[in-house]
Amino acid sequence: MKAVTDPAALLMKRVLRLLRWRLWIQEKLQPTEWQATLLWAALAGFLGALASLVFSGLAEGVHGFFGRANVDVVDSMRQLPWWGRLIVPTAGGACAGLVLLFGQRLTRAQSSTDYMEAIVIGNGHVPIRASLVKSTAALFSIGSGGSIGREGPMVQLAAMLASLVGRWRLFTPPQLRLIVACGASAGIASAYNAPIAGSFFVAEIILGTIAMESLGPLAVSAVVATLTVRVLTAAHVLYRVPAFQLNSPWEMGPYVVLGLIAGSMAPWFLSSLKQAEKFFVSLRLPIVARLALGGLAVGVMAINVPQVAGNGYSVVVDILNGRLFWVALIGIFACKWLATMASFGSGAPGGVFTPSLFVGASTGFLFGTLVHAVWPVAALDPRAFALVGMGAFLSAASHAPVMAVILLFEMTLSYDIILPLMLCSVVAYYTSRGIASTSLYSESLKKKAQSADSSPPFAETRVADLTRAKPPVVLENARFADIAKTFFGVRVTNLYVVDREGKFLGAVSLHDIKPYLGEPDLAELVIARDILHEDFPRVAPEQSLAEALGKFLGVVAERLPVVEADGTLRGSLAKGDLLLALVERRKALSP
Amino acid sequence: MNSPLDLIAQPDALALDLRATTGAEAVRALHARLGTAGGAVTDPARLLVDLTERMTLSTVCIADDIALPHARTAAVSRLVLAIGRTTSEVAFDAEHSRVRLVFLVGTPKAAVADYLQLVAGLSRFLNHTATRAALLAAADEVEFRAVLARRSKK
Numbered sequence: 001m002k003a004v005t006d007p008a009a010l011l012m013k014r015v016l017r018l019l020r021w022r023l024w025i026q027e028k029l030q031p032t033e034w035q036a037t038l039l040w041a042a043l044a045g046f047l048g049a050l051a052s053l054v055f056s057g058l059a060e061g062v063h064g065f066f067g068r069a070n071v072d073v074v075d076s077m078r079q080l081p082w083w084g085r086l087i088v089p090t091a092g093g094a095c096a097g098l099v100l101l102f103g104q105r106l107t108r109a110q111s112s113t114d115y116m117e118a119i120v121i122g123n124g125h126v127p128i129r130a131s132l133v134k135s136t137a138a139l140f141s142i143g144s145g146g147s148i149g150r151e152g153p154m155v156q157l158a159a160m161l162a163s164l165v166g167r168w169r170l171f172t173p174p175q176l177r178l179i180v181a182c183g184a185s186a187g188i189a190s191a192y193n194a195p196i197a198g199s200f201f202v203a204e205i206i207l208g209t210i211a212m213e214s215l216g217p218l219a220v221s222a223v224v225a226t227l228t229v230r231v232l233t234a235a236h237v238l239y240r241v242p243a244f245q246l247n248s249p250w251e252m253g254p255y256v257v258l259g260l261i262a263g264s265m266a267p268w269f270l271s272s273l274k275q276a277e278k279f280f281v282s283l284r285l286p287i288v289a290r291l292a293l294g295g296l297a298v299g300v301m302a303i304n305v306p307q308v309a310g311n312g313y314s315v316v317v318d319i320l321n322g323r324l325f326w327v328a329l330i331g332i333f334a335c336k337w338l339a340t341m342a343s344f345g346s347g348a349p350g351g352v353f354t355p356s357l358f359v360g361a362s363t364g365f366l367f368g369t370l371v372h373a374v375w376p377v378a379a380l381d382p383r384a385f386a387l388v389g390m391g392a393f394l395s396a397a398s399h400a401p402v403m404a405v406i407l408l409f410e411m412t413l414s415y416d417i418i419l420p421l422m423l424c425s426v427v428a429y430y431t432s433r434g435i436a437s438t439s440l441y442s443e444s445l446k447k448k449a450q451s452a453d454s455s456p457p458f459a460e461t462r463v464a465d466l467t468r469a470k471p472p473v474v475l476e477n478a479r480f481a482d483i484a485k486t487f488f489g490v491r492v493t494n495l496y497v498v499d500r501e502g503k504f505l506g507a508v509s510l511h512d513i514k515p516y517l518g519e520p521d522l523a524e525l526v527i528a529r530d531i532l533h534e535d536f537p538r539v540a541p542e543q544s545l546a547e548a549l550g551k552f553l554g555v556v557a558e559r560l561p562v563v564e565a566d567g568t569l570r571g572s573l574a575k576g577d578l579l580l581a582l583v584e585r586r587k588a589l590s591p
Numbered sequence: 592m593n594s595p596l597d598l599i600a601q602p603d604a605l606a607l608d609l610r611a612t613t614g615a616e617a618v619r620a621l622h623a624r625l626g627t628a629g630g631a632v633t634d635p636a637r638l639l640v641d642l643t644e645r646m647t648l649s650t651v652c653i654a655d656d657i658a659l660p661h662a663r664t665a666a667v668s669r670l671v672l673a674i675g676r677t678t679s680e681v682a683f684d685a686e687h688s689r690v691r692l693v694f695l696v697g698t699p700k701a702a703v704a705d706y707l708q709l710v711a712g713l714s715r716f717l718n719h720t721a722t723r724a725a726l727l728a729a730a731d732e733v734e735f736r737a738v739l740a741r742r743s744k745k
Contacts, residue, residue: 477648512703521714522707527649530663530710531703 019484020517023510033491033558033576034216037175041182041217044165045224048158048186052225053232055135055154062143066092073145073310077302085306086299092144093295096137096348097288103133115159115184116441119206124176126163126183131156134349141291141348145309147298147339152351155187158225162186172466174580178214181207185218186225193229193238197407198222204400205441211583213576238313238411241320244384245416247377252420254371254378258364258385259392259424263431266396269359270440272337273352276345287347294346301335308332308339311350312358319361319386320412326369326382333362352440356397357390364389387417388424395425396432399439404429461581463548463573464541467562471572473498474528476505480516481523483508483531496561496569497532504561504569506532511556538563539573545582548573595670595709599716600740603628604673605732609693614651614683617675618642618660621695625673637666638697652687656680656727657717661696663706670705671697676726676735691727692717 066088067076077085106129114134118126138153162183166176181202189198199218203210246252280290301308307315315332318324324332340355368385371378379385387408395404404425409418432439472490474483476497486495487510494507508531516522537551538561551560552575559572606624611617622639625632632638641662645651651660658681673695682688694713698706717723722738729735 479649509703512707516707516711519711519714521653521718522711524650525653525659525714526707526710529645529648530661531707533703534700 017518019488020514022488023484023514023517033574036491037178037217037576038220040165040169040179041221042224044158044162044179044182045186045189045221046228047161047165048183048221049190049225049228049232051157051161052154052187052190053229055139055150055157058139059142059150062092062139063145066144072314074307074314077145077306077309082303085302086296089145089295089299089302089309090292091295092140092146093291093293093346093348094288095140095144096146097286097291099133099137099140100291100347100349101287103129103137106133115156115163115180116206118159118163119177119181119184119202122177123173124163124166124171124178124180126156126160126180128160128164131160138349141295141343141350142311144295145298145302146295146348146350147308147310147312147336147343147355148348148350149311149352149354150350151188151191151353153349154191155184155351158187158190159183162221172468172574172577174466174577178217178580181214182217182221185222189222189225190229192407192411193226193236194407194410195219195222195226197403197410198225200403200406201400204403205398205439207583209583210402213579213583237413239317239320241387241412241414242322242383243416244381244387244414246419247380250375250378251380252423254367254375254385255388255420255424256427258367258389259427260431261367262360262363262389262392262424263396263428264435265359265363266356266393266428266432267436267438269337269356269393270397270436270438272341273344276341277347278345280345280347290346291348294342294348297342297346298339301339305332305335308335311354312336313354316358316361316386316390319365320383322383324365326366329362329366333359333366336362353394353398356394356440360390360393361386362389363393384417384420387412387414388421391421392424392428396428397440399429399433399442401425401429461545462541463539463543463545463562464570466545466573466577466581467541467571468559468574468577469571471496471559471561471569473569474508475500476527476529476532478528479524480513480526480531483513483528484517487513492559494536494557494559495528496572497528498569502569503567504538504563505529506534507536507561508532536561540565541570545578548578549582552578595705596712598670598672598709599712600736602672602674602739603631605735606673606675607729607732607735609675609677610679611677611681614646614658614660614681614690615643617658617677617681617683617690617693618646618695621673621675621693624675625671625695625697628667628671628673631669631671632667632697634666638662638664641666642695642697646684650684650686652683652690653714653717654723655687655689656723657692657694658683658687658690659694659696659710659713661698661706661710663698663700663703665700667697667699669699670702670709672709674739676729692723 115126118124135153135157142150159180162179166179185198185202188201189195199222202218203215207214365382365386368379368382372382391404391408395401405422473496474486476499493510496507497505508528537555539548539551541562559574562570562573564570604625609620611620641664642660645662652658675693677691680689683690725738729738
């Protein structure tokens with residue numbers, strides 16, 4: 001026999017046997033597309049954590065330049081003379097404005113896509129220069145004591161890096177949007193040391209779904225980000241609080257009332273921010289002057305109430321640990337609200353997530369103190385009401401009660417308070433939704449969606465929009481050995497067979513050939529045409545996603561060929577892309 | 592038939608006196624002996640066309656003296672096998688000029704796994720020098736079938 005005597009055949013025999021083993025190992029160890037997505041999500045989480053840490057470090061550096069590096073923003077402001085408290089936020093605002101002004105030249109050709117826009121109404125592209133300019137400006141507004149949160153730029157940077165990873169790997173739009181969402185999840189998880197809330201923040205607020213197709217990668221990204229932060233820094237529970245507990249069932253009554261109050265106040269808070277924004281725009285000031293004016297307003301209040309500076313974190317810690325008297329808190333509460341309006345309204349880059357926590361904590365503490373005064377048994381510890389108030393207000397402002405409850409739990413690790421926290425958050429959520437349909441994040445997205453030239457990219461998505469070009473193919477006369485080698489080089493279970501004109505003829509299944517990889521005589525005898533499945537399902541570029549999904553039923557394939565009407569193979573459609581697009585579409589169509 | 596491999600011991604047609612000088616002639620002659628294989632070949636003309644077309648795409652020989660013309664075709668309703676032995680050496684193609692044993696396989700379009708099983712089984716069966724020698728030396732059809740039955744069970 002030729003196979004025994006011919007050295008070439010002997011070599012082929014060995015190669016095929018080797019291939020058989022390597023394919024077996026590859027099949028057992030090589031990740032599926034979903035597993036690969038998890039790996040990319042982990043990378044996005046790692047990079048997101050690094051971005052957050054770098055941003056935090058730089059913000060501390062800017063803070064050190066404007067004040068004292070080793071103390072927080074509030075203490076730093078306290079140590080300044082009165083004129084210093086005026087100058088620092090004003091100068092910080094002016095610097096932020098200058099960065100945005102000069103940054104406009106660099107970003108003229110880029111859209112102003114932020115991460116939420118990129119995920120919800122965009123194609124997953126988060127522009128690099130625009131993100132860097134915005135984040136640099138945020139360093140000044142945050143570092144100089146602006147009443148604004150730092151989580152916004154951290155999430156933006158994390159999402160930008162994730163977008164870069166996706167673009168480098170040539171992800172399809174649904175994949176790219178998912179990886180950007182993973183970046184955002186990593187950003188939140190790093191900022192608050194809260195991996196579960198990071199995942200749910202993105203799932204509940206941005207994606208609007210907790211489908212496992214998206215929640216899995218979000219969770220992986222958030223876990224990796226949190227681990228990275230914990231390894232590289234001395235990360236700890238964000239809010240160290242005493243052990244709160246539900247002292248009496250009677251307390252549930254006041255907690256329900258607190259839910260109603262927080263739910264009513266949240267739309268008011270959001271509306272006040274919007275009014276402030278309108279006011280600053282109506283002044284028609286240049287951007288530098290506008291941000292400087294916002295900083296000046298914060299500075300004026302900081303002369304007497306330095307607690308207005310910063311995102312409100314240290315004040316919340318003081319409230320939760322009973323270091324603030326309720327009379328003082330009333331003044332701080334009012335000034336902080338106004339300061340946040342000034343910073344946010346003037347356009348200072350940053351977030352209002354942490355300031356929202358302050359409003360909730362203050363509201364809860366003041367309400368708890370009032371209840372305690374008139375009915376002590378119903379509110380034994382007003383600080384517990386502060387904690388629950390944080391969750392309730394966040395739930396009402398963000399319209400994301402699950403995320404709010406989880407975030408509060410992760411930030412405080414105080415499980416004993418979970419029952420009133422859940423009840424109060426849900427009551428606040430429904431109360432808020434009953435008053436206004438807009439949330440902390442929905443308003444800007446709605447505006448951007450309306451101003452976008454085109455309709456949402458997935459509203460009328462067809463197979464053509466999700467098609468991946470250049471799928472692995474073999475010619476109809478490709479030999480068995482070549483088919484095996486091709487299978488080895490690519491991560492597919494079906495190889496498409498085409499003729500010389502590129503017309504699709506069918507598919508060869510790895511499952512079919514696997515048992516025969518040890519048969520050297522087949523290497524030359526069998527060709528692709530002998531073993532192709534001509535009836536392999538295929539989709540047309542113009543088909544709808546629902547039609548395409550139907551084609552996946554009853555076939556063991558992660559991808560289907562996309563074939564033009566004239567039979568030309570145009571590319572392939574991945575089941576993962578299709579499911580992601582369908583999840584997005586369901587979200588887009590939901591009221 | 593429980594397994595495609597059972598066909599080796601019980602082929603649909605057996606011809607030990609094929610006269611041909613080319614591969615095409617040998618296939619035509621064996622195809623004629625196969626006929627309709629008791630109804631399994633639903634379109635004999637189509638089967639011949641498909642076999643011939645397949646031979647133009649790539650070699651169908653697995654050794655200097657063995658050819659395995661085969662086609663996946665709509666012309667058969669089940670796997671069919673015809674085995675032939677030529678009276679003299681046949682130049683099947685440019686690289687195989689001493690072919691004596693011809694195994695003609697027709698496979699329904701959907702039966703990819705059966706096809707691979709049969710072809711791999713035939714390759715293994717014919718891999719033994721003694722088997723090939725016994726098939727070539729068999730004095731008549733009865734002896735030939737006996738070799739097929741005996742050796743295919745090993």
